Amino acid sequence: MKCSLCKSGETKPGKTTVTLQRGDSVVVIRAVPAEICDDCGKYFLDEVPARRVYGVAEQACARQVEVEILRYAA
Numbered sequence: 850m851k852c853s854l855c856k857s858g859e860t861k862p863g864k865t866t867v868t869l870q871r872g873d874s875v876v877v878i879r880a881v882p883a884e885i886c887d888d889c890g891k892y893f894l895d896e897v898p899a900r901r902v903y904g905v906a907e908q909a910c911a912r913q914v915e916v917e918i919l920r921y922a923a
């Protein structure tokens with residue numbers, strides 16, 4: 850699909866690293882399936898992976914984890 854950020858690149862399926870911050874917690878999730886723009890590098894998550902990574906971030910915040918690095922498990 851066309852990138853909605855730069856409007857010139859095309860997005861392609863791939864894997865990306867998502868970093869999220871919730872309060873004082875930082876969560877890094879590797880190998881998240883995403884559509885990635887070949888021009889500006891912006892990634893777009895599908896609904897399911899997006900919900901999962903946000904859920905993980907909420908849990909880390911609830912446990913008051915400072916930094917957590919995870920691998921996305923399909």
Ligand SMILES: [Zn+2]
Binds near residue numbers: 855
């Ligand atoms: Zn783009």
